[in-house]
Amino acid sequence: MSFIIVKDLNKTFKVYTRDSGLINAFKSFIKREYKEIKAVDNISFNINKGEIVAYIGPNGAGKSTTIKMLTGILKPDSGKILIDGFTPSIDRIKYVKNIGVVFGQKSQLWWDIPVEDSFLLLKDIYKINDKEYQKTKEELIELLNLKEFLKTPVRQLSLGQRMRCEIAASLLHNPKILFLDEPTIGLDAISKVQVRKFIKEINEKKKVTIILTSHDMTDIEALTNRVIVIGHGKKLYDGKLNDIKKKFNNKKQVEIVYKKMTNFPKVKGTEVIKKQRNKVLLEVKVNEKTISEVIREYSKVCEIEDVNILENSIDNVIVKLYEEYNL
Amino acid sequence: MCYVWLNQAFFYLILIAIKDEQILEQIKNGTVAYELCRPYDLYWWWYLKHLSKRYAGCLLRCFPVILLALFLPKPYNLLPPISIKAFILFLIALFLGSLLITSICMLINIITFFTYQDKGISSIIYTVGGLLSGIDVPLPLLPTTLLMITEYLPFRLISDLAVRIYSGNINITYGINSIILQIIWIIILIIIGRLLMKKALSKVSIQGG
Structure with a gap:
């Protein structure tokens, strides 16, 4: 008991x-x-x-x-x-x-x-x-x-x-x-x-x-x-x-800093959030595309200088959870 | 003269208008929650807290007043008690009076559980009780109709009784009878207080957070 x-x-x-x-x-x-x-x-x-x-x-x-x-x-x-x-x-x-x-x-x-x-x-x-x-x-x-x-x-x-x-x-x-x-x-x-x-x-x-x-x-x-x-x-x-x-963390944000982009790629399973002069912020649906696949696709068309992976903080997870239940 | 001096000396013991700020504050802001997490009966805990507050205040105040009053020139001085018997009876009546007043003040605390404000109930009790207990004006000076009313209320038993036993204004047998009445009132008020407390705690909502 x-x-x-x-x-x-x-x-x-x-x-x-x-x-x-x-x-x-x-x-x-x-x-x-x-x-x-x-x-x-x-x-x-x-x-x-x-x-x-x-x-x-x-x-x-x-x-x-x-x-x-x-x-x-x-x-x-x-x-x-x-x-x-x-x-x-x-x-x-x-x-x-x-x-x-x-x-x-x-x-x-x-x-x-x-x-x-x-x-x-x-x-x-x-x-x-x-x-x-x-x-x-x-x-x-x-x-x-x-x-x-x-x-x-x-x-x-x-x-x-x-x-x-x-x-x-x-x-x-x-x-x-x-x-x-x-x-x-x-x-x-x-x-x-x-x-x-x-x-x-x-x-x-x-x-x-x-x-x-x-x-x-x-x-x-x-x-x-x-x-x-x-x-x-x-x-x-x-x-x-x-x-x-896990449930609410199926999206990760990836920031890619690059040099010399020939043409901007469209990668499935990602969404461009912000695009600056040699910097792009992507949202990656982790269940559709792995981060390494995204990086590989990008490296074909440009020279990558830096990659930042922004994990959803636990606070954001909870905000999403509350949102889902309409709190 | 005795009447005034003794009232002054034991002011803290018998004055109705002594508030338990701490307790009232606890009820108003919800800290009372902690009291309820402790293994004691809240009624008796507060009862003792109130009583000890009164005795602590009284101990500081009574000796200087009594000393001063004893050595003042006649007819302004405090006379010794009429007899040893009366003095012992006076002490008993005074002690019971302090229990009585504590039982009355507990009702104010408990009613605050329902109203969240003690101002209303305490001003009623302080005014009525102050007048009818003989602390504001010595009871024998009140008009006869009011005096009749005091007979049926507990307030005159708080201090008036004790002081009049001391000065011989009341004889010993009448004093003993009144002391029995005091005890009955104390028991009645405690029972009412405990019943109200039980009710309050079963429907209490803790304020804030």
């Missing part, structure tokens, strides 16, 4: 609406109009122990809502969630001892007190015994490089430092599952790499199951191969990131 089972999950929100203006503001005192938004619409998936799963989708797709239901904060309207034998919204207090949560946009540390004091508070909240606390703390300090600012109040930390502390705080009680909701939001390149490396490490070392959401595709590429794509509350795709890449 899977570690995390989600079946036919639904959640609807009422969103109050009113037209702008003073008169309409008064009207809304008497009669409020609202529309219902299906934030999560019949979603099902299973996750095994020790997996890292990325949960992606555009803004407002229902990612955070799903995470909030998985962590027991929100109660689903209907459907089943079973995680390690618990139903989160019902056995909330017992269940949350097994999970760690980081919401990238919110802070769980106490603003005015040093990081270490925040950790001590969490130790008491989770009733961690001294020995285990010391051990886990040392380990996290080491892995996340927290030593220099452990005694600094949280309000004086940089975002990158704070995020590392947030992640450490969510792991003090040795949870079996870690939920990361946009853990790298707003971080600089170095911090991002550090956070990623760390996530990978704890997954391998401690066998923590990790569910993360992110808009940064490089995060996801670095961390996991399994992605669940969600849009307008519906599950659109569940599978390997590589498969999406």
Whole structure:
């Protein structure tokens, strides 16, 4: 049986609406109009122990809502969630001892007190015994490089430092599952790499199951191969990131810089995007024509000086994916 | 005079209008999500947070006020309690009063879950409660009709009761009866608070992100 089972999950929100203006503001005192938004619409998936799963989708797709239901904060309207034998919204207090949560946009540390004091508070909240606390703390300090600012109040930390502390705080009680909701939001390149490396490490070392959401595709590429794509509350795709890449990456752009062109060739399976004085940008349909064939055809008619192959970045792939599903 | 001095000394313990900015902010901007990821009962967690905020403030404030009041010339000074028995009863009533006020303030926090704004509910409770608790104006000075109303509401049990026990304005038996009433009110308010909290959490939507 899977570690995390989600079946036919639904959640609807009422969103109050009113037209702008003073008169309409008064009207809304008497009669409020609202529309219902299906934030999560019949979603099902299973996750095994020790997996890292990325949960992606555009803004407002229902990612955070799903995470909030998985962590027991929100109660689903209907459907089943079973995680390690618990139903989160019902056995909330017992269940949350097994999970760690980081919401990238919110802070769980106490603003005015040093990081270490925040950790001590969490130790008491989770009733961690001294020995285990010391051990886990040392380990996290080491892995996340927290030593220099452990005694600094949280309000004086940089975002990158704070995020590392947030992640450490969510792991003090040795949870079996870690939920990361946009853990790298707003971080600089170095911090991002550090956070990623760390996530990978704890997954391998401690066998923590990790569910993360992110808009940064490089995060996801670095961390996991399994992605669940969600849009307008519906599950659109569940599978390997590589498969999406293959599916949407059937076109490559090739830039050829040449000298002395006799006559411009028409090569099947390619399309000219831009043509300059000794430079041409082609789009090659990889399933019809290989790149080397294209180069060979061109070398017949001109002297090639340079070739650049521009691979579709993962961001472009995702944009195409969202476009296909009309998101 | 006792009335004013004791109210002043224990101001932080008994004043209704002490807001839990942190808690209200958490509800408004959604950080409350983290609280719900932790293995504790949110009602009691906030209850203790509120109570300790009051005692922390009170500890800083009460000693200088009491010292000053004791050494002022007559008739402006604070008199010692009427008897040791009354003093013990005063302490009990004061402690229960702080529980009572915390239970009332918890209702403000919980109602904010439904309204996302605490201004409306808190101004109603602060105004009505302030007047009927005897902190704004000593209760014996209120008109009789208002005084009648205070009998049926919990507000006078917050501080008025304790202070009047101290000064001997109320006899011991009446004091003990009122303390029992205090306990009943505390239990009722906690039950209401917990039921509302349960309802709030089952239909809560977390704000933002």
